[in-house]
Amino acid sequence: MGSTPQWKNMPGSTNINRTELENGIILLTFSNLESNSVVISGYLGCGSMFDPDDKLGLATLTAQSLMRGTTQNDHQEIYNKLESAGATLGFGSSIHSTSFGGRALVEDLPLLIGMISECLRQPAFPEDQIERLRTQMLTSLQIRDQDTEDRASLAFDENVFQGHPYGRPEEGYIETVSRIELADLRNFHERFYGPAGMVIVIVGPVTPQQVTKQVQKVLGDWQNPQQVTDIDLPEIASVKETLRKHLSIPGKSQTDLVMGCLGPARNSVDYLPAALGNNILGQFGMMGRIGDSVREKAGLAYYASTSLNAGLLAGTWEISAGVNPGNLERALELIMKELERFIREPVDAEELSDSRSNFIGRLPMAFESNAGIANGLVRLERFGLDLDYYVNYPDLLQQISSEDLLQAAQKYLHLDQLVIISAGP
Amino acid sequence: MNDYETKLTNGLKIRLKEIHTAPLVSHWIWYRVGSRDEVPGKTGVSHWVEHMQFKGTEKFPGNVLDKLISRDGGYWNAFTNLDWTAYYQVMPADKIDIAYQLEADRMINSRFDLQEVEAERTVIISEREGNENEPLFRLTSEVQKAAFNEHAYNHDIIGEMDDLKSMGRDDLYKHYRQYYVPNNALVAIAGDFKIEDVIGRLEQLYGGIPKGSEIMHTDRVEPSQGSEKRITVTGPGGTVYLQVAYRAPKGADRDFFALSVLDSLLSGPSNLNMFGGGGITNRTSRLYRALVEKEYAVGINANLQATIDPFLYSIIAVIHPNHSPEEALQQIDNQIEELQNQLVKESEIARAVKQARAIFAYGSESITNQAFWSGYADMFASYDWFLNYIEKLEAVSPQMLQEIAQRYLIPQNRVVGTYITTEG
Numbered sequence: 001m002g003s004t005p006q007w008k009n010m011p012g013s014t015n016i017n018r019t020e021l022e023n024g025i026i027l028l029t030f031s032n033l034e035s036n037s038v039v040i041s042g043y044l045g046c047g048s049m050f051d052p053d054d055k056l057g058l059a060t061l062t063a064q065s066l067m068r069g070t071t072q073n074d075h076q077e078i079y080n081k082l083e084s085a086g087a088t089l090g091f092g093s094s095i096h097s098t099s100f101g102g103r104a105l106v107e108d109l110p111l112l113i114g115m116i117s118e119c120l121r122q123p124a125f126p127e128d129q130i131e132r133l134r135t136q137m138l139t140s141l142q143i144r145d146q147d148t149e150d151r152a153s154l155a156f157d158e159n160v161f162q163g164h165p166y167g168r169p170e171e172g173y174i175e176t177v178s179r180i181e182l183a184d185l186r187n188f189h190e191r192f193y194g195p196a197g198m199v200i201v202i203v204g205p206v207t208p209q210q211v212t213k214q215v216q217k218v219l220g221d222w223q224n225p226q227q228v229t230d231i232d233l234p235e236i237a238s239v240k241e242t243l244r245k246h247l248s249i250p251g252k253s254q255t256d257l258v259m260g261c262l263g264p265a266r267n268s269v270d271y272l273p274a275a276l277g278n279n280i281l282g283q284f285g286m287m288g289r290i291g292d293s294v295r296e297k298a299g300l301a302y303y304a305s306t307s308l309n310a311g312l313l314a315g316t317w318e319i320s321a322g323v324n325p326g327n328l329e330r331a332l333e334l335i336m337k338e339l340e341r342f343i344r345e346p347v348d349a350e351e352l353s354d355s356r357s358n359f360i361g362r363l364p365m366a367f368e369s370n371a372g373i374a375n376g377l378v379r380l381e382r383f384g385l386d387l388d389y390y391v392n393y394p395d396l397l398q399q400i401s402s403e404d405l406l407q408a409a410q411k412y413l414h415l416d417q418l419v420i421i422s423a424g425p
Numbered sequence: 426m427n428d429y430e431t432k433l434t435n436g437l438k439i440r441l442k443e444i445h446t447a448p449l450v451s452h453w454i455w456y457r458v459g460s461r462d463e464v465p466g467k468t469g470v471s472h473w474v475e476h477m478q479f480k481g482t483e484k485f486p487g488n489v490l491d492k493l494i495s496r497d498g499g500y501w502n503a504f505t506n507l508d509w510t511a512y513y514q515v516m517p518a519d520k521i522d523i524a525y526q527l528e529a530d531r532m533i534n535s536r537f538d539l540q541e542v543e544a545e546r547t548v549i550i551s552e553r554e555g556n557e558n559e560p561l562f563r564l565t566s567e568v569q570k571a572a573f574n575e576h577a578y579n580h581d582i583i584g585e586m587d588d589l590k591s592m593g594r595d596d597l598y599k600h601y602r603q604y605y606v607p608n609n610a611l612v613a614i615a616g617d618f619k620i621e622d623v624i625g626r627l628e629q630l631y632g633g634i635p636k637g638s639e640i641m642h643t644d645r646v647e648p649s650q651g652s653e654k655r656i657t658v659t660g661p662g663g664t665v666y667l668q669v670a671y672r673a674p675k676g677a678d679r680d681f682f683a684l685s686v687l688d689s690l691l692s693g694p695s696n697l698n699m700f701g702g703g704g705i706t707n708r709t710s711r712l713y714r715a716l717v718e719k720e721y722a723v724g725i726n727a728n729l730q731a732t733i734d735p736f737l738y739s740i741i742a743v744i745h746p747n748h749s750p751e752e753a754l755q756q757i758d759n760q761i762e763e764l765q766n767q768l769v770k771e772s773e774i775a776r777a778v779k780q781a782r783a784i785f786a787y788g789s790e791s792i793t794n795q796a797f798w799s800g801y802a803d804m805f806a807s808y809d810w811f812l813n814y815i816e817k818l819e820a821v822s823p824q825m826l827q828e829i830a831q832r833y834l835i836p837q838n839r840v841v842g843t844y845i846t847t848e849g
Contacts (some may be wrong), residue, residue, distance in 0.1 A: 035790055037787055075718075079706060084475075085779070088557075088703065088705055101643065135723055136723045139723045139724075252557075283765070285492060285495040286491050299543070301548065306530055322554075323551060324547070324554060327551075329463075343713060358495050358498050361499065361517050364498075
């Protein structure tokens with residue numbers, strides 16, 4: 001049985017400083033004096049959920065355009081400042097948010113904060129750069145079209161979340177990215193970028209006072225009265241019956257399989273029991289029960305595992321495997337057998353205990369670096385978790401029984417309502 | 426005392442580094458064996474042996490091993506490379522002893538059960554088939570074959586499909602017994618422990634393992650190429666790739682550091698952080714500006730591996746849909762020509778060194794990176810290679826860069842490979 005890790009770097013209410021600026025920006029700081037570099041991570045509350053269907057990829061293209069030039073610096077000047085300092089910065093977009101992340105030696109923190117502010121507030125969207133970026137995106141979409149794992153995963157989401165933004169890829173499709181115009185980027189930026197809902201996390205050898213002062217200086221006066229922060233999203237419903245599809249991609253050697261169903265939202269009470277159960281089903285050690293059956297015993301796949309991808313409103317519970325096309329049916333049969341067992345009988349006490357101590361024991365590994373701590377703090381804020389969530393995490397896990405795991409499994413894993421996608425030759 | 430190095434009487438080398446920033450220990454064992462030690466017909470044997478090492482011993486059967494590591498939140502894995510094979514476990518500091526025990530035990534007692542060998546054969550074939558789905562795997566594989574006629578660097582680490590189908594349990598076991606001996610291994614540990622405690626424990630666990638016979642590594646020298654080679658790989662997809670692979674100096678060669686700086690100027694700083702920390706973008710590098718900003722390519726990167734024998738310095742470009750690989754190659758050649766004809770500024774070298782320093786600062790937060798670094802350079806040079814890495818970069822002069830560009834980055838020293846699509 002794992003014990004509560006007692007460690008000064010364990011993030012909690014005593015060492016996380018959380019401040020809200022007057023314009024609504026939330027700033028979380030964690031001082032790690034043993035490091036000589038800083039990590040910044042954070043997000044704005046806009047993402048592909050605001051993309052029109054026919055211009056899907058707009059939020060991503062907008063985010064990636066931010067460093068292509070501002071009213072003060074062009075693309076090369078921005079990167080020259082960062083790369084000369086050995087610093088990095090990047091922007092990206094997901095369904096609910098536009099995120100940013102960077103790191104620098106501690107003396108270059110003002111450069112990093114200043115650059116984040118400049119890119120977010122004064123992007124120039126230079127036409128030549130945007131066209132170049134569009135071609136790069138289109139090429140990566142073309143590569144995605146040939147990737148068996150990506151194709152299976154994409155079709156899985158499309159079918160599990162039919163008609164919902166969760167079923168649409170944030171990067172869009174070749175035809176939708178091709179339709180996006182320069183004015184669309186400007187409009188997206190004007191309507192959806194702003195301080196409301198913005199979160200910034202800074203970890204490194206810095207004090208909250210220093211950091212607050214620096215952030216206040218460059219972002220404290222940011223206002224966008226027109227900022228749209230919310231949208232009505234449709235209900236998410238399970239598929240009514242099992243759906244199976246094969247996507248044929250000629251010239252490939254291996255078939256990738258992605259199958260599963262809806263899973264709990266991250267802040268659902270079902271999340272932790274489902275996560276512990278998922279660990280037993282397809283992660284623990286060399287990929288849990290499914291890895292043991294499909295890879296270790298039957299030798300059918302290089303990988304066979306499960307994942308619980310919990311979002312703000314819902315998630316997915318997925319099983320994936322890479323197999324020789326001739327072994328697909330046999331692998332599927334073994335996976336179904338494990339799923340049947342998983343929803344039929346509770347896991348045994350040893351499995352639960354192992355899974356629980358695995359979750360507890362890996363906490364220090366998650367928080368050994370500035371980047372790990374920053375990711376942890378972003379998760380707290382994004383999912384509305386308590387600042388002491390990680391401190392209390394071992395106790396939360398101890399309260400979960402094998403019966404709770406079975407109930408979560410039975411609630412989500414309906415074996416006659418699965419989406420099963422394979423992609424290969 | 427924070428660092429310690431010793432060698433047991435059976436030849437096992439040990440390097441320990443105390444770090445007390447997190448309650449973790451990262452434990453590695455490195456064997457000096459990789460695809461470089463393989464012969465035709467047995468390619469992929471090192472990687473397959475690595476897989477079999479996870480199947481367990483009498484004392485620690487496979488599923489038991491797995492539970493012992495995972496139940497305390499630990500993780501473990503292994504890599505097979507051209508010159509080496511490495512295994513590691515990362516665990517909470519108070520639980521790491523089990524990793525010391527199992528690694529010592531599987532140096533000598535792995536079972537190589539026939540049935541498990543057969544089950545793993547299909548797993549590895551499946552791994553290879555997964556790789557074959559990737560255009561870049563297919564291209565780099567063919568470029569490597571074209572670049573080496575004599576040397577074992579000519580084949581994929583994972584092995585050729587025919588060999589994976591024909592090798593048997595005895596081939597694997599023989600390879601294991603030959604190379605998995607204390608005098609061919611290095612244990613490197615970093616983290617929250619006391620050196621005096623660990624050294625005693627390692628002596629206890631490994632001291633009784635007899636020294637193996639002297640390892641005779643294959644010593645096939647690849648003759649100079651003589652003239653440029655060109656190959657074309659055809660496959661599915663709509664994206665065209667170009668790989669330009671120059672024969673590079675070996676890791677221990679002083680030229681290697683100058684080529685590292687040259688690479689940094691051409692394609693951006695390289696990243697020695699395998700476990701977090703990340704690298705730095707390459708937007709201001711010469712090749713990015715000449716190829717991506719001018720729309721000959723949509724992406725560009727390069728790779729220089731430190732190896733025992735001379736391997737390859739590879740530049741890989743994803744070709745822009747409006748241009749051809751030949752046009753992109755011309756742009757690469759123009760940039761190289763500039764480096765051959767004009768001295769770079771001292772400040773460019775200083776910038777590359779600062780970037781390397783920053784990358785190390787980011788990576789050093791991870792105890793596992795530190796443990797990795799403790800062993801890595803021994804596999805192709807010595808620990809000093811790593812300790813003096815930044816100093817060696819600082820010592821590079823504009824004249825050295827020019828001379829390196831003139832000597833290595835020439836057509837008769839390269840293979841040019843293109844991946845073109847069956848869809849035209």
